[in-house]
Structures are given as structure tokens and as C-alpha cells.
Amino acid sequence: MKHTLLILSLLVSTSLAQDTSLHDYLVEGEPWKEAAGGFTFTDGLCCDKEGNLFFTDVKAGKGIYMLDVATGKTDLFLDNLPGISGLQIGPDGRFYACHNKEQRIIAITMKGEVEVLLTGVKCNDLVVSKTGNLYFTETPTLSVHLITKDKKHVVADAGKVQKPNGITISPDERTLVVSEHGGKHVWAWRIEDDGTLTGGEPFMTMWLPVGKETASGDGATTEANGRFFVTTELGVQIFDPAGRLAGIITKPTPESKVVSVEFAGKDHDVLYIAAGDKIFGRKVKVKGYF
Amino acid sequence: MLFRFLVRFRLMKFPARVSLSLFLALAPVTFAAPQDDQYVLGPDSQVQKGVPQGKVTQMPAWTNSKIYPGTTRDWWVYVPAQYKPEQPANVMVFCDGGGFVKADGQFRVPVVFDNLIAKGEMPVTIGLFINPGVFPTSNPKDKPRSNRSFEYDSLGDLHARFLIEEILPEVAKNHKLTDDPEGRGICGNSSGGICAFTVAWERPDAFRRVISHIGSFTNIRGGHVYPALVRKTDKKPLKVFLQDGKNDLDNQFGNWPLANQDMAAALKFAGYDYQFVLGEGTHNGKHGGALLPDTLRWLWKK
Numbered sequence: 001m002k003h004t005l006l007i008l009s010l011l012v013s014t015s016l017a018q019d020t021s022l023h024d025y026l027v028e029g030e031p032w033k034e035a036a037g038g039f040t041f042t043d044g045l046c047c048d049k050e051g052n053l054f055f056t057d058v059k060a061g062k063g064i065y066m067l068d069v070a071t072g073k074t075d076l077f078l079d080n081l082p083g084i085s086g087l088q089i090g091p092d093g094r095f096y097a098c099h100n101k102e103q104r105i106i107a108i109t110m111k112g113e114v115e116v117l118l119t120g121v122k123c124n125d126l127v128v129s130k131t132g133n134l135y136f137t138e139t140p141t142l143s144v145h146l147i148t149k150d151k152k153h154v155v156a157d158a159g160k161v162q163k164p165n166g167i168t169i170s171p172d173e174r175t176l177v178v179s180e181h182g183g184k185h186v187w188a189w190r191i192e193d194d195g196t197l198t199g200g201e202p203f204m205t206m207w208l209p210v211g212k213e214t215a216s217g218d219g220a221t222t223e224a225n226g227r228f229f230v231t232t233e234l235g236v237q238i239f240d241p242a243g244r245l246a247g248i249i250t251k252p253t254p255e256s257k258v259v260s261v262e263f264a265g266k267d268h269d270v271l272y273i274a275a276g277d278k279i280f281g282r283k284v285k286v287k288g289y290f
Numbered sequence: 291m292l293f294r295f296l297v298r299f300r301l302m303k304f305p306a307r308v309s310l311s312l313f314l315a316l317a318p319v320t321f322a323a324p325q326d327d328q329y330v331l332g333p334d335s336q337v338q339k340g341v342p343q344g345k346v347t348q349m350p351a352w353t354n355s356k357i358y359p360g361t362t363r364d365w366w367v368y369v370p371a372q373y374k375p376e377q378p379a380n381v382m383v384f385c386d387g388g389g390f391v392k393a394d395g396q397f398r399v400p401v402v403f404d405n406l407i408a409k410g411e412m413p414v415t416i417g418l419f420i421n422p423g424v425f426p427t428s429n430p431k432d433k434p435r436s437n438r439s440f441e442y443d444s445l446g447d448l449h450a451r452f453l454i455e456e457i458l459p460e461v462a463k464n465h466k467l468t469d470d471p472e473g474r475g476i477c478g479n480s481s482g483g484i485c486a487f488t489v490a491w492e493r494p495d496a497f498r499r500v501i502s503h504i505g506s507f508t509n510i511r512g513g514h515v516y517p518a519l520v521r522k523t524d525k526k527p528l529k530v531f532l533q534d535g536k537n538d539l540d541n542q543f544g545n546w547p548l549a550n551q552d553m554a555a556a557l558k559f560a561g562y563d564y565q566f567v568l569g570e571g572t573h574n575g576k577h578g579g580a581l582l583p584d585t586l587r588w589l590w591k592k
Contacts, residue, residue: 019542020542021541021542022542023542170435172432172433174425174427174432174435175425175435188435190360190425190427190435191427192427192428193427193428198359198360199359199360199361199425200359200360201358201359201360201437201440203437203440205444205511205512241435242436242438242439243439243440244439244443244510244511244543245511246542247542
């Protein structure tokens with residue numbers, strides 16, 4: 001019996017190393033379902049510990065909206081903050097936001113008190129590490145920026161990534177990942193102890209729509225086992241920790257423009273996407289990292 | 291017959307019926323399964339009395355790669371006892387080199403080289419055993435991100451350039467290596483197998499002899515296109531050995547036995563000097579390791 005357990009443990013570890021097919025973690029009979037609607041251009045998906053989903057309506061909305069995990073209802077959560085394109089709750093419990101409309105990076109308490117961290121940047125999307133380092137993409141200048149936990153601003157990478165857009169971090173917080181909106185790669189860097197980035201390379205390659213030269217990579221998030229989920233013109237493309245394209249989750253409709261992705265729900269096992277005027281969600285067999 | 295198959299059937303040994311059924315139900319794609327047990331190492335893979343032994347040296351970790359910035363990797367150099375500094379030696383690169391160089395591994399390349407070189411069955415060849423890069427962090431407890439798939443599964447000339455521009459010149463500082471591409475080979479397993487093919491495909495001016503075991507000619511990063519490319523590209527001066535097993539992987543990237551059969555058919559169609567051995571094994575090096583002495587005899591034959 002001891003031997004059986006040994007074999008079993010070997011099997012489990014080796015099959016994880018080999019990673020799994022997309023078909024193993026989608027749920028039969030659980031397609032995309034509309035979770036919220038009536039918006040113009042939803043974006044900036046993020047979640048809190050309880051599994052509530054927050055998002056913005058970047059082109060027309062009033063502020064930050066919340067999809068309540070308990071009731072399934074959506075309401076305006078914080079008013080008077082129009083034009084946020086990237087959003088995440090940091091280790092201090094505040095929102096951190098790319099306030100694209102105001103060209104600034106801000107922190108916002110749950111009551112709506114705003115602290116301005118940086119101005120004069122055409123910020124698009126961001127991720128905040130557990131240590132409090134904030135990384136954001138500036139798509140038009142082809143730059144990835146870092147605001148350290150001591151609020152120092154550093155241009156962490158410039159000129160290499162074709163229209164950097166979506167951004168996320170590995171579960172060990174040692175790898176930063178950025179999608180190309182104007183290319184076909186998802187880049188990865190090592191995160192040094194001081195938060196700076198080294199060893200950047202086009203670690204992942206997105207599948208291209210037929211006849212196109214760019215995948216239109218957009219918002220990205222991280223799954224608990226270290227897979228990266230990246231929205232693209234074709235749908236949500238999934239990469240395993242080795243950087244291999246493991247699957248593509250098709251969009252809710254061919255016309256959908258999917259720009260942001262996040263896991264939320266009580267067990268963080270509902271995959272949500274921002275697709276224009278609507279938010280869609282579907283239950284999956286894997287969980288989010290955030 | 292070019293290949294003397296080393297087939298020795300062994301009785302399967304399992305402690306209990308329950309574990310056997312569990313093993314058969316779950317194991318086929320993960321590690322050595324019963325169908326792999328028929329492949330065992332022959333005498334050419336064992337240290338033989340009186341055969342001069344070459345020297346394996348672990349090199350300082352390669353940390354200053356310009357092709358793969360930020361990576362570090364372990365690597366080893368094998369120099370045969372018959373090597374003479376005034377005579378340029380052949381070169382053979384092993385992807386995932388740490389496994390191939392191991393004295394008790396599935397391949398034991400230094401032992402096989404010792405035996406074959408001593409018998410004059412392959413030329414005096416320096417072996418370069420190179421691991422894929424990793425991105426270590428300041429914390430030794432962190433598991434470094436592996437760059438293996440990026441380096442091995444990607445198409446293009448990046449890895450060939452890494453070997454030609456970085457590794458070979460470093461080795462040439464202390465060893466006389468041949469410049470003749472006919473004297474340069476490269477070998478790998480799985481993603482290392484497609485990598486070996488890609489290096490020679492991209493740079494036949496530098497590498498012409500290829501060994502791929504359980505090669506990943508599947509769509510991990512686009513490598514499934516090779517059969518089509520081989521058929522439509524003018525023939526390159528390569529000599530290619532492919533091995534796979536009927537029970538190799540079938541997953542989201544593709545089906546390994548089908549992909550290798552497709553590669554072999556394409557090489558045949560385009561008139562390549564190639565060998566394809568399709569055994570019964572799963573995704574590991576046992577069959578390739580058992581064949582290696584014969585493979586090398588064939589590969590290096592003029």
C-alpha cells in the first residue's frame with residue numbers, strides 16, 4: 001500500500017508538471033453567462049478577498065462598480081471617479097487605479113478618499129504586488145513603469161513591448177507579465193528584490209486571428225497555480241507557467257471585445273470578463289490568484 | 291540492419307494488483323511504464339575494462355548570455371581520452387545536458403562515447419552538455435522560472451545563435467574544435483529533440499547531425515509546422531535520427547507518435563538521410579538511451 005501511495009504521489013506531481021488541457025478545467029454546461037449589463041465600455045476588473053467583483057465603465061461611467069458576490073447584483077460602489085482603466089486592491093486594502101482620463105495613478109480608500117501617486121502618465125493597466133510595488137503599463141509610450149512601495153517612480157522597461165497593455169504577476173511574485181496590444185507576445189521579466197525588472201523576453205506567444213499580425217492582447221490575470229489568462233481578439237488565451245499556450249476560451253459572441261479578465265466569486269472560481277457593455281462570467285475548475 | 295534492437299522483455303514486478311491497475315490507468319503519459327521496461331542499456335553503455343575514459347568537467351555556470359539575458363545555466367564538457375590538442379575534434383551538443391552526462395542516467399553519454407571512440411566506431415568528439423536557462427532570484431528557496439520551453443520549443447535561430455555565438459567560442463578557448471559542420475551534431479529529448487532539429491534546420495552551416503528522442507514536433511510553440519516546411523523547402527544537408535514510442539504523449543499540444551511519423555514521412559518525401567525508430571515506449575529516454583550506441587554509430591558514419 002505504501003508503494004501505491006508513492007506511485008500516486010509521483011503521478012500527481014508529474015501530471016502537474018506536464019500541465020493540463022483547457023478541457024480539464026472548463027465545466028461542461030457552464031458557458032459564459034451575462035453577469036451585468038447596460039454599460040458602455042467595461043474594464044478594470046478586480047476582486048476582493050470575499051470574491052466581490054469591481055469594475056469600471058471607462059468611457060461613460062461614474063466610478064467604480066461592484067458585483068456583489070452575495071446577491072449577484074451590481075451597483076455603483078464609488079462615485080465621481082470616471083475614466084479608470086485599471087484597478088486592483090493593494091495589500092493595504094485600498095484600491096490602486098490607472099486613472100486614464102486624468103493621466104494619473106491614484107490610491108483610493110473604500111470610502112473614496114483619493115491619494116495621487118503619479119501624474120502625467122498615459123496609464124492603462126496595473127498590478128500591485130503583496131510587498132506594495134505597483135507596476136503599470138503606458139501603452140502609447142511602449143513603457144512599463146514601477147512605483148515602489150516607497151513611492152519612487154522608475155521606468156522599468158521601455159521600447160521593447162509593442163503597445164504594452166494587460167499586466168499581471170506570478171504567484172511567487174518573482175515574474176512580471178505584460179501583454180502586447182500591438183504584437184503577438186506576452187512578455188515576462190524577473191522581479192528583483194528592489195522591484196526593478198531584468199531579463200525581459202517575449203516569453204509567451206499568443207495565437208493570432210486569421211489574417212492578422214497582432215493578437216490585440218489586453219487585460220491579464222493569474223490563476224492560483226501560476227497560469228496566465230490574457231484577453232485577446234480571439235478570446236481568453238491561457239499560458240502555463242512554462243509560457244506555453246495551453247488553450248483559448250472563446251468569446252461569448254464573435255462581436256465581443258474582451259479587454260479585462262479576473263477570477264471572483266465566493267471561491268474565486270468564476271472567471272469574469274469585461275466585454276463592452278456587459279460583464280460575463282463562467283464557473284471553472286481553477287481558482288484565481290488575486 | 292543498421293539497428294540491433296536491444297529488446298529484453300522483463301517480467302513486470304508490482305507489489306499488488308491494486309497498484310498495477312492504478313498504474314495502468316493513470317501512468318501512460320507521465321513516466322516509465324511497463325512497456326518501457328523492454329528497453330535496457332547494453333554493454334556499450336556500461337564502463338568497460340581497459341577502455342580509456344574521457345574527462346567530464348562541470349563548467350562555471352553560464353550567467354552572461356546576451357541571447358538569453360538574465361538567465362543562468364549549468365553545463366559540462368566531456369573531452370575524450372583520445373583528444374589531441376593539435377587535431378580538431380568533432381562536437382556534439384546535448385540539450386538538457388545534465389541528464390545526458392549523468393554516469394547512472396538513461397543515456398550515460400560519456401561512457402558510450404568512451405566505448406565507441408575506443409573501438410573507432412565514432413570520431414573523437416567533444417561533448418557539450420548544456421542545461422536550459424533559468425531565472426534565479428536572490429532567494430535560493432525560490433524555484434527559478436525555467437526558460438526551457440522558450441529556448442527549446444520556439445522556432446527560429448535564437449538557440450543556434452546561442453550555441454554558435456556564445457558556447458562554442460567559449461569552449462574553443464581551451465579546445466580545438468572542428469569548423470566542419472559535418473563534424474558537428476546535436477541531440478535532445480522531447481522539447482530538446484525539436485530544439486536539436488531547429489538548430490540544424492536554421493544553421494546547417496554549423497550543425498548537420500541531429501538526434502531527436504521523443505521529439506516535440508507538436509504545437510507547443512508552432513513546431514507542428516516542420517513536416518510541412520520540410521516538404522516545401524529545398525533539402526538541407528542534414529542527417530537526422532528520430533525515435534518515438536507508440537505510447538508517447540497525446541495532449542493539448544498534439545500527439546507525439548503521430549507528429550514523429552509525420553516528420554519521418556516528410557524527411558523521406560524530401561529525400562533526407564534519416565532514420566526513424568518507432569517503439570512502444572512512453573515519454574522518457576529509456577528507448578533512446580538503449581539505442582544510443584547504435585544511433586551514434588549510424589549518425590557519425592560518413
